[in-house]
Amino acid sequence: MVPDTKRPGWIVLVSALVFHVLLLSLQTNQRENPAFMRSWLLDALVPGQKLVDRSIQGVRGVWTGYFALVGVRDENTKLHAENDRLRMQIQSQEEALREAARLRTSLGLAESGIGKTVAARVIGRDPGRSSQTLTTDKGRVHGVQMSASVMTPDGIVGRVIGVGHSSSIVQLITDPQSAVAALLKNSRIQAVFKGTGGRDLELDYIDDDGTIAVGDELITSGLDQIHPKGLPLAIVTSVDPRGELFKIVRARPRVDMGRLEEVLILIQPAKQAEERVPPTAPLPSD
């Protein structure tokens, strides 16, 4: 028999645990819908996170802009040289790009670009240990939607799994719950790579006849209807036997997930963007 003085503690504990179990079971049935509580808590927590992040950025900016200037001159010279080289490269390819756009328009082919994106700052990571997610400072008001693809110029980062008013949660491709439809760039073998919770992606149960080798480049295939086709995904780092018939293939993402500061969130995929432009629209002039 529980003494009267201890009963409130047990009652409160059991009530709290029942509440959490009900919350879990509610989401199990509605996995596609964002949890309403997540949205509220996100809107409540993120302003504080943004404030702290901006303060850190400010201090960092003062330090790197005015104090930590060792090597800046050399870096500046290198960047100028690379800038000149890239500008010459762009100029030489501009005519080829214009011709490709003209041909695409005349053939009625869909725009092969990525679509419309919005740049977002990474302001935090998940405070838990069982998932790999980021918090960004762009949300519903900026056009971010659930399951939107997130990327950097280096490659795919992940997808949006939670959207608040002006913030969003991004699930990294290395998260154990993540899976990306991939394509081997050279052999065109299609596969699905899953996150492992660590730094790598993993492909299970590939046919032993598959010609996958270490160093092969992986790109997105677009079949998951989330990530646009053709974007860099990962590079194969190991191919080990698994039993007699299968192999385990591991790949390292092209993006360094530990050093993300800014990402691009896809708010309007290329097909949607192309629908707004009639096929006979004139090409933009320079």
Place this chain on the structure above:
Amino acid sequence: MAKIIRRLAFAAISVFTLVLIVVVQGILKHRFLVFSVFDLPLIYCVYYGFTRNRPVPSVFVGSFLGLMQDSLSGVAMGTNGFSKALICYAAASTSLKFNVDQPITRAAGLFLFTLADSLLVTILTMTTGALVRPLYGSRFVDLMLLEIFNTLLGLLMFGIRDRYRNAT
């Protein structure tokens, strides 16, 4: 009236402290990857339970911390809430029965509660149908590292608190 204002102010400061802990954990983990081995909300749960000795408020503190953790991560809402509520209550109940002022008791408590939290979160994540990394191999090593680092950081926090109390 003054009493009500004092209570409201205390409640506001408490909520602000809890929010700050979760926000700081997220930002520190982003800026310094080494913080991925610490779990500040869990350390605070054990700290609160051991120092306040009040099981009922501990349940609310643990639930709130856990739900905030869930909202900023990819797990289902309620996963960390369930675990932290239980652990915070267990810590408070333990402090009523045992002497938790000794470093060895605190270390043992932190170690066991960190292990319990990891197991609970893994089990709850599995029951919602989500995939988890198996708890062996490299994951087991990660778990042990988490236990040790969490325990050390928790002991440091307790030490700072004891020093502050002695000074005042």
